[in-house]
Amino acid sequence: MAIFYLLPRFNYYKPKSLNEALKLLNDLENSKVLAGGTDLVLDMKIGRYKPENVIDISHLNELKYIKDDGKSIRIGAGTTLQTILESNIVRKKIPVLAEALEIMGSWQLRNVATIGGNLCNASPAADTAPPLMVLEAQLKLESIEGARYVPITKFFHGPRITELKRNELLTEIIIPYPPSNAGMKFLKLGRRAAHTLSIVAVATLITIKDDKFDIVRIALNSVAPTPLRAYKTEESLKDKPINLNVIEENVKRVAEEIKPISDVRASAEYRKEMSIVLTRDAILESLKMLNVKIGGEEF
Amino acid sequence: MIVSFKLNGELVEVDVPPNMTLLDVLRRKLGILSVKRGCERGECGACTVLINGDPVCSCLVLAPQAEGKEIITLEYLSKNGEIHPIQEAFIEAGAIQCGFCTPGFILTAYALLKRNPNPTIDEIKKALEGNLCRCTGYIKIIEAIQLAAKKLQRYSR
Ligand SMILES: Cc1cc2nc3c(=O)[nH]c(=O)nc-3n(C[C@H](O)[C@H](O)[C@H](O)COP(=O)(O)OP(=O)(O)OC[C@H]3O[C@@H](n4cnc5c(N)ncnc54)[C@H](O)[C@@H]3O)c2cc1C
Ligand code: FES
Ligand code: FES
Numbered sequence: 001m002a003i004f005y006l007l008p009r010f011n012y013y014k015p016k017s018l019n020e021a022l023k024l025l026n027d028l029e030n031s032k033v034l035a036g037g038t039d040l041v042l043d044m045k046i047g048r049y050k051p052e053n054v055i056d057i058s059h060l061n062e063l064k065y066i067k068d069d070g071k072s073i074r075i076g077a078g079t080t081l082q083t084i085l086e087s088n089i090v091r092k093k094i095p096v097l098a099e100a101l102e103i104m105g106s107w108q109l110r111n112v113a114t115i116g117g118n119l120c121n122a123s124p125a126a127d128t129a130p131p132l133m134v135l136e137a138q139l140k141l142e143s144i145e146g147a148r149y150v151p152i153t154k155f156f157h158g159p160r161i162t163e164l165k166r167n168e169l170l171t172e173i174i175i176p177y178p179p180s181n182a183g184m185k186f187l188k189l190g191r192r193a194a195h196t197l198s199i200v201a202v203a204t205l206i207t208i209k210d211d212k213f214d215i216v217r218i219a220l221n222s223v224a225p226t227p228l229r230a231y232k233t234e235e236s237l238k239d240k241p242i243n244l245n246v247i248e249e250n251v252k253r254v255a256e257e258i259k260p261i262s263d264v265r266a267s268a269e270y271r272k273e274m275s276i277v278l279t280r281d282a283i284l285e286s287l288k289m290l291n292v293k294i295g296g297e298e299f
Numbered sequence: 300m301i302v303s304f305k306l307n308g309e310l311v312e313v314d315v316p317p318n319m320t321l322l323d324v325l326r327r328k329l330g331i332l333s334v335k336r337g338c339e340r341g342e343c344g345a346c347t348v349l350i351n352g353d354p355v356c357s358c359l360v361l362a363p364q365a366e367g368k369e370i371i372t373l374e375y376l377s378k379n380g381e382i383h384p385i386q387e388a389f390i391e392a393g394a395i396q397c398g399f400c401t402p403g404f405i406l407t408a409y410a411l412l413k414r415n416p417n418p419t420i421d422e423i424k425k426a427l428e429g430n431l432c433r434c435t436g437y438i439k440i441i442e443a444i445q446l447a448a449k450k451l452q453r454y455s456r
Contacts, residue, residue, distance in 0.1 A: 004340050012300070012317035012363055034361070041320070041359045042340050054317070058364055082353070107407065109341055110355040112360070116302020194428045195342075 005045035010054045018062045018142075018171065021055060026144045026167040030055040030281040033169065034077055034267035036112040037267075038105070039121040063116070063171060066090065075173045082107070084115060093173055096131040096184035096203055103188055104129075114169035116170045118258025119155065122162045122226065129156070131186050131226035132173065133219035147171070156226035179215060181192045182207050183286035187278050191265060198222045199266040201276050208290060213237045218279055222257040223271050230257045233279070242287065244294055251279045306331070307375040313362075322346045325372065328383045333373035333402040337431075345395065346449040347403035348372050354407045356429070367407035373402040384450040385443075387407055392443035396434035404430050409445045416455075417448055 013028070015021040025031060031053035034040055043049045057063060063078030066087045073089055084090055085101040104127050105113060118128045118138070128153070137152045143163060152173075155163045164170065180185065184205040190196035200222050207215040216234040221227040233253040240246045260271035287294065303312040304327065313328050322339070325331040325348070337345030339358045345399050346358045349371040376383035385405050388394075395401050404427065411418060411426040418426070432440060 005438070007320070007361075009318055012361075014363065014366075015443065034363070034364075036359075037342055037361060038359050041361065043337035044318075045339065054361075056361075056364065105341070107353045107426055108344055108347055108429040109354045111355050147388075194425075 004007075007041070007044050008047075008050045010051050013053060015055065015057070016058075018060055018169075019144075021057050021060065022142060022144045022167070022169060024053075024055050025169060028055070031055055033057055033119040034118075035114040035120075037117075038109055038113040039117060039123075057169070058112075058114075068093075070288075071177055073175045073177070075115055075174060075175070077119075077170045078114050078251050079103070079116075080111060081113050081115060081118070082110040083109065089290045092133045093177060094131070094135055094184075095155060095207065096134065096186050097128065097175075097184040098186070100131045100201070102205070103194065115173060119173070120162060120164065120170050122156050122158075122160050124159055124202075124225055124227065125197045125222045126227055127188065127198060127201055127221065130201055130219035130221050131184075132175065133206040133227060133229050134176060134184065134203045134217040135175050136217075138174040138176075139166045139170055140174065141165075142171045143168045149174070150187065153229055158225050178205060179207050181290065182215065183283045183289035183292075185285035185289070187282045187285070189274055189278060197265065200260075200271050200278055202278040203225065204277070204279070204286045206283060206286040206290070208287075208292065212239050212241055214239075216283075218254070218282075220254070220279070221256060221274050222265075222273055223260040225259070228258070230256055230279070238284075242294060243294060247280055247283055251276050251283065254279050283299045300362060300363060302362050302366050304367060305369040307371060317361060317363050319362045321348070321357040321365050321370075324362045324365070325357060325370075325406075331372050331374060334341060335399055335402060337399070338385065341429075342431070343400070344403040344407065345400055347406045347430065349406055349410055354410045354429070359426075362422060371406070373405060376405065384454060385412070388447035388450055389443045390441075392446050393440050394439040394443035398452040400430060400432040404432070404440055408447060411444070411449055412451060416452060418444070419456045420445075 032051035034056045057290045064078040065076040068089050080102050132152050138149045186203045188198045188201035203219045204254045205217040216237045218230040236250045254275050255272045260268040262268045325334045335345035337343035340354045341359050399412045
């Protein structure tokens with residue numbers, strides 16, 4: 001019988017606790033952490049990674065939780081995408097994350113894939129990144145030496161390269177409550193409507209003051225080596241009056257902030273055009289959530 | 300290494316290398332041939348099994364991750380030579396052509412109908428995102444699941 005993919009040989013470890021996992025990670029050379037495995041197992045099949053040691057953290061309940069501490073929502077890195085998607089706290093407080101999860105992979109994938117795995121895999125197309133970036137999430141990185149916190153905007157260094165040190169695990173995602181009057185939206189363009197990676201995806205978070213833009217946060221994926229915030233575009237919209245001309249004029253700046261490549265999913269030129277369109281639409285949708293009327297019309 | 304789990308209600312123990320996928324454990328070690336080898340990369344859903352009730356692609360699960368879990372394959376659904384109402388519905392609706400995708404679809408449908416006995420067409424489509432079919436065009440599969448929902452409601456009354 002034909003076997004299409006053979007996984008490399010590795011030593012398999014199943015730590016009983018987070019502490020034991022951190023110790024193993026510290027002591028074992030050439031190791032990889034296994035969470036849901038939807039990226040790692042595939043990457044081992046295609047030979048991208050050939051770890052000598054695989055440390056399974058998928059069963060660690062210590063890393064599976066969604067907590068509301070009154071000022072932020074804390075999500076354990078090992079929580080599956082489906083669990084987060086079905087969480088009422090998430091849907092109510094940070095709907096922009098739920099919108100991204102809703103269209104990630106398939107039900108089968110979301111049942112095992114974790115939020116920590118999506119971030120640590122550090123694909124330019126990671127779909128949880130744009131919402132977490134506009135929500136200004138903090139990431140808790142732990143090793144046997146202790147814990148440190150980094151903002152998600154400092155976490156990605158390049159495709160598949162992160163801020164994580166060799167002996168560190170991502171253990172928690174801390175999402176401060178968004179301002180109570182914020183509108184937010186996630187929009188993803190793929191080659192089909194479902195079960196696909198993004199050509200570009202955009203998350204926005206907007207507040208308004210005195211009929212002008214106040215807080216404006218825009219994040220995109222698949223248009224640079226890492227997911228990114230479009231700070232210059234955000235800046236140029238702040239304090240501007242809210243109308244369609246202003247929005248259309250200013251979102252063009254997004255094209256200067258991104259560095260898309262051409263690949264199997266789309267050309268760089270198409271990605272640039274679509275980044276502008278999706279950013280505009282995400283801003284309009286965020287405003288719609290705030291019941292803002294633009295040019296006398298409700299969008 | 301020894302891995303033990305419940306397969307279709309019965310405890311099984313297998314001696315497997317850790318770099319074997321659950322798909323291969325089921326097909327090659329345990330002879331469960333309803334679980335199909337399709338893309339082997341999480342795209343097609345032909346290898347779908349239920350782990351603790353949730354549909355999962357067995358091609359992306361490592362054997363040792365099955366330890367202590369309850370795994371259900373299509374074989375579980377037919378009892379004493381009688382097929383399950385969802386299987387009946389697939390036959391009656393003409394939702395099967397080559398049949399390669401069918402076990403995966405039926406298991407996903409089974410998990411869906413357990414959670415949501417009366418799903419809308421959109422809810423059915425959403426649940427089935429991860430199951431691909433090259434033959435039927437999906438319409439009859441959706442009809443089969445609507446029919447199955449009716450049958451199951453009738454049985455439970
Ligand atoms: C068919 C298919 C469709 C997909 N669709 C999407 C999609 O629409 N959008 C999207 O963004 N992604 C998608 N993905 C990619 C993947 O499913 C996600 O990135 C998923 O969230 C990865 O999580 P995991 O738990 O499976 O990670 P794993 O595969 O277990 O791990 C991924 C990487 O992160 C490391 N890692 C995992 N957890 C930790 C931790 N806590 N600390 C440190 N390192 C860690 C691992 O060592 C590994 O290198 C898809 C994948 C497939 C196969
Ligand atoms: S064989 Fe597992 S999803 Fe295709
Ligand atoms: S019936 Fe042939 S793939 Fe679905």
